[in-house]
Amino acid sequence: MKPRHERPVALVTGAARRVGATIARTLHAAGYDVALHYRHSADDAHALAEVLQGQRPDSVQLLQADLADIAALPALVDAVLDRHGRLDALVNNASAFHPTPLGEATPAQWDNLFASNAQAPFFLSQAAIPALREARGGIVNLLDIYAERPLANHALYCMAKAALAAMTRSLALDLAPEVRVNGVAPGAVMWPADGKPYDDQQALLARTPLQRAGTPEDVAAAVLWLLRDAPFVTGQVLRVDGGRTLAV
Numbered sequence: 001m002k003p004r005h006e007r008p009v010a011l012v013t014g015a016a017r018r019v020g021a022t023i024a025r026t027l028h029a030a031g032y033d034v035a036l037h038y039r040h041s042a043d044d045a046h047a048l049a050e051v052l053q054g055q056r057p058d059s060v061q062l063l064q065a066d067l068a069d070i071a072a073l074p075a076l077v078d079a080v081l082d083r084h085g086r087l088d089a090l091v092n093n094a095s096a097f098h099p100t101p102l103g104e105a106t107p108a109q110w111d112n113l114f115a116s117n118a119q120a121p122f123f124l125s126q127a128a129i130p131a132l133r134e135a136r137g138g139i140v141n142l143l144d145i146y147a148e149r150p151l152a153n154h155a156l157y158c159m160a161k162a163a164l165a166a167m168t169r170s171l172a173l174d175l176a177p178e179v180r181v182n183g184v185a186p187g188a189v190m191w192p193a194d195g196k197p198y199d200d201q202q203a204l205l206a207r208t209p210l211q212r213a214g215t216p217e218d219v220a221a222a223v224l225w226l227l228r229d230a231p232f233v234t235g236q237v238l239r240v241d242g243g244r245t246l247a248v
Contacts, residue, residue: 008089010089011037012093019093036049037076090138092164095142139182143183143186144158145187147165148162165185186240
């Protein structure tokens with residue numbers, strides 16, 4: 001392991017694209033060096049790393065892994081420590097999302113959704129505990145408001161995110177006082193390419209008090225706040241949903 005790096009270091013899973021990439025950019029701009037995990041999106045990951053390295057040399061590490069492979073998870077943490085000598089923040093962002101209508105759901109879909117949304121965050125967090133304790137660092141898990149208010153035809157996804165919410169509270173209790181553990185639960189942020197039809201999107205936003213969809217920057221700002229600016233907050237799930245969960 002290298003001598004302890006002078007800047008804080010964050011490991012972000014699923015960091016190559018979409019919200020994960022914005023979280024990585026936000027943490028990097030705030031002074032963190034970042035370890036960017038990706039699975040298949042190598043081109044996007046390398047492009048993001050090139051941009052961030054141009055802003056601050058020797059500040060980015062790329063890590064490729066299938067998070068469903070439990071045996072590979074400790075190696076991600078080891079790679080960060082070998083490079084930087086420290087780990088201050090873990091952001092469990094990577095997530096699978098797809099419908100599983102009742103009567104059609106399969107064990108393979110169960111494995112896929114629980115692997116990325118519950119199993120990997122738990123075992124990656126477990127592997128990171130010694131380093132995070134030494135750094136008195138933090139974990140932020142990316143949840144979903146559907147963990148509380150289920151989405152039709154997505155039972156397995158909602159169940160997996162609910163498990164992640166329970167994990168967030170459990171780890172916050174078990175890792176205190178050295179490590180804080182929190183979650184961010186976005187509402188409508190970056191519609192999937194095959195997501196809701198336009199009219200359905202507009203109807204949903206009409207029921208949202210702030211009358212708009214969220215942005216990746218909204219989510220990333222919440223992650224940064226929980227990691228850097230909320231030293232007396234742990235075991236909480238911060239809803240970044242424009243007030244949507246207030247609507248009946």
